Amino acid sequence: MRFTINRETLVSNVQDVMKAVSSRTTIPILTGIKIVASDEGITLTGSDSDISIECFIPIQEDDRQNVEISKMGSIVLQARFFADIVKKLPGETVEMEVLDSLTTRIRSGSSEFNLNGLDPEEYPRLPEVEGTEGFSIQADLLKSIIRQTVFAVSTSETRPVLTGVNWQLEEGRLTCTATDSHRLAMRNVTIESKDGDLNFSNIVIPGKSLSELAKIIDDTDDLIEIIVAENQILFKAKQLLFFSRLLDGNYPDTSKLVPNESKTTITVSAKQMLQAIDRASVLAREGRNNVVKLVSQDNDLMEISSNSPEIGKVFEQVEAQSYEGEELKISFSAKYVMDALRAMDSSEVLISFTGAMRPFLIRPIEGDSILQLILPVRTY
Amino acid sequence: MRFTINRETLVSNVQDVMKAVSSRTTIPILTGIKIVASDEGITLTGSDSDISIECFIPIQEDDRQNVEISKMGSIVLQARFFADIVKKLPGETVEMEVLDSLTTRIRSGSSEFNLNGLDPEEYPRLPEVEGTEGFSIQADLLKSIIRQTVFAVSTSETRPVLTGVNWQLEEGRLTCTATDSHRLAMRNVTIESKDGDLNFSNIVIPGKSLSELAKIIDDTDDLIEIIVAENQILFKAKQLLFFSRLLDGNYPDTSKLVPNESKTTITVSAKQMLQAIDRASVLAREGRNNVVKLVSQDNDLMEISSNSPEIGKVFEQVEAQSYEGEELKISFSAKYVMDALRAMDSSEVLISFTGAMRPFLIRPIEGDSILQLILPVRTY
Structure with a gap:
């Protein structure tokens, strides 16, 4: 050579x-x-x-x-x-x-x-996956999908399948889901370019692979070809092949987790909500496992608070753009809600609650392309 | 309040x-x-x-x-x-x-x-040092003095006094010296503004204090007033007081370490020399304790090399702007010479050697404001 x-x-x-x-x-x-x-x-x-x-x-x-x-x-x-x-x-x-x-x-x-x-x-040979059916996604969209889901994978090896992101392709619709069983992140996209009527449901890609992939692909509208084989997935860019092994095991059916009804629905600025929770969690990080409280007040106002007896207390007020339904009193992990809010691309978000002990949802004002679900923490 | x-x-x-x-x-x-x-x-x-x-x-x-x-x-x-x-x-x-x-x-x-x-x-009271004699240095010059000496302090607590930088003020000339007994960095400046005939010789400021001070002061020509008291030094900027305790013990007399004569003197681009040693040390970092060799060749050429049998060999050629004196064959720590070269502000430097086992000096082409001394490593 x-x-x-x-x-x-x-x-x-x-x-x-x-x-x-x-x-x-x-x-x-x-x-x-x-x-x-x-x-x-x-x-x-x-x-x-x-x-x-x-x-x-x-x-x-x-x-x-x-x-x-x-x-x-x-x-x-x-x-x-x-x-x-x-x-x-x-x-x-x-x-x-x-x-x-x-x-x-x-x-x-x-x-x-x-x-x-x-x-x-x-040197080991790379997996043979060529010749298998595939589909394509724009590079920048693929990066978004990864960013909006991968943070929610489990970091514990207790249930290895939860350390990956589940990809399902059905009738031209790709659904990507990650959950660590305390929260869930889901992203939907319509696939335009694909071979025949390709469908799959139990593909689980390790979170670490997706994080590395997101670092390596450029933020362009170039198409990335995706080929799913037996236990491998291949992402194929212009001069780059990225192979990842897939995780074994059956990904749990998460569709039943998502509540169909809601008792309280608020519209709020994602940024204001994020910053208020961030401040409220400054003190909560210590003793209280990063849990903050949200309580509805009069006139579309909400109070976010936390109390760490040894350090002090904090009260934040956030004004909802709209507030419909029952009064609210709920506690949650500040980190989980902040992760979810950061993954939303819209400036305003819809948050729907179904009571203090039922999971709540964060979604964009329009469409169902992103869904973030979070389990509250019992404190009342 | x-x-x-x-x-x-x-x-x-x-x-x-x-x-x-x-x-x-x-x-x-x-x-x-x-x-x-x-x-x-x-x-x-x-x-x-x-x-x-x-x-x-x-x-x-x-x-x-x-x-x-x-x-x-x-x-x-x-x-x-x-x-x-x-x-x-x-x-x-x-x-x-x-x-x-x-x-x-x-x-x-x-x-x-x-x-x-x-x-x-x-809350403890700050030391009382006001009323004591002092002198002033421009903030940007003070930052340079620190940067050009503090890297050479000892990181070992075996001789605690060597973890500090020695400051001497004599007849309006401030000399700052740091050594870890393998290398020495010295910086001289003339002090223009001072009270009376202030002189001191055994002031040793902890390296950590100086590093923090350099981070905190701005790169301006504002004067910093420096007041030396019993076991404290105070750096006084416009709206900032920075106190540091001084180190106990007698700082060694380092003047005898510096050779008066030299057998080989070269003038070389600091940047070229630095980059060549940096590359030569890529392989040396592993087994060989980061030691590289320098051997003079014909026509003002020098070869810098390193050999790590398990990984490979590297040869670098550097052309001296001038080369005077005996042939040269010497080994040294790549890190020490790189630290010293980085501390030099001039694009060309003078390096003078007095044999393979004697310390060598790196200085600017003109003046004696900076002196870097390095002990070679025995390999021949």
Whole structure:
């Protein structure tokens, strides 16, 4: 293997595949990045066996020469050192050559590294998912879907299936649901571009995979192709393949959790509500498990309060844009409601309560594209 | 105590005094910020007993009304909560009032906090250093002096006096020295404004105090007055007092460490040298204790290299602007030389060596305002 590559292009692609490389892997070869020089360009691969990322750098792109390949071949180099080195190299281009016995020479400007490589034949193959049916979503929409659901996955391994986000595709409608059994986040989108009548219901993608994916994809309207296979899902961008394993187990049926009726419905500014709860929770963070109280008052006013005898008390007033239904007296986790409010894109939100001990819902004023459900905390 | 204060002014002053408050103190009252309302304005004090910071907010400043005081008095409030609260309050102003039994009401916009206060009478008094002779330095110069020396203090408590920076004032010349016994950083400045013929030699200021001071003072040409007392030093800016205790013990005489002669002298770009050593140390960080080699070659060229058998080798070439004297073969800690090069403000530096086992010096091309000394590592 021998090629010369534009340094900045190499750096940004290495940073992308690094997102899949873990230093805590038990499989030594996975501490490396696989580099393959073919007659079309350079392919970089990183993996922690849960997530695998493959980046492709074409020889030429938009009239710009990225790579000049003089000898095809492949090598695996220690990811941590390789990423640090290419970031710091002084030249505009980097020359890489595999010498004898896997030693790889990296030259740029006045700098020369000789790194001990690993045998590329030992690097695990990526899952075969091509040929399977798929559908597409715009990159920026995919990022929103992830941001609006992934925070609600469980961080406990007691029920591993809850550490993932459930994706269901039915009649062209994708529903993404996450819950840690104290709260639930759900996002709906209509899929326009898909193969045939693709439907699935029990796909559970690890939260960590989705968080890494959201970091790696750009905020553009480029289409991301999504292919679901046996126990893998593949997100396919222009020059990037992102594989994640799927979680085993049956995702619980969450549709029965959502109340159909409500006793109190308020419309409120998401930002005002968020900031008032944030302040009320300053004192609650200590002893009281981050729980704040909401009590309705006269004239569409609500009081949000918290009391930590050792530190002090706080009272916040929030004015609802509209208030319909019964009086309200409810306690909840400030963190859960703040997470939910941050996930709402609208400036005004609808909050509907069905009593102090029943889950309440936060939704946009119009449409049902987002639903955030939160279980209250018993204090009265 | 009762007053109304501009919120932004309060926030920035609270952030300043917070730099002295430690959550790990064993003296409960020092977890608080002392607030005093007098007929001139508001004084805030924070302390961890090593460092004490006092900020003063005058009633009026540059035609702007900062504070309106309706009742003088004082209180101590839990620093962590108070700082978090004022940062998040919604209004442009904050109203503070001590109610009965030390409870303090903080109101702003639609928000109201009742914090349990602590007895201000229990708060320790600040050291008395006023009336003592002092001298002044421009704030930006003081920041430079700190930045160019404090990194070289010892992090080990084996010889506590080495965890501080030694300040000597003799005939109007201030010399600041820090050493961890492997390297030494020294900075000289001429003091123009001082009282009488003030001289001192065994003043040792804790490195941590100086780092905090550098964070808190602005990069302006305002004069900072410096007053040295028995076991305290006071830095006095316009509306800020910064006290630090001094370290006990005799600071070692470091003047004998600096070689008078040199066998090899090179002039080199500080940036090129820094970047080459940075790359050479990427592999050295692992097994070899961060040691790199420098070997002179023909034509003013120097090779900087490192070899970690398990990972690989690296060779860097740096061209000296001038090279005089004997051939060179020396090993040193990459970190120490990088720290020293970063502290140099000049783009070109003079490095003088007196053999592979003798300390070498890094200085600016002209003048003796900065001197960085580094002990080599024996490898040949």
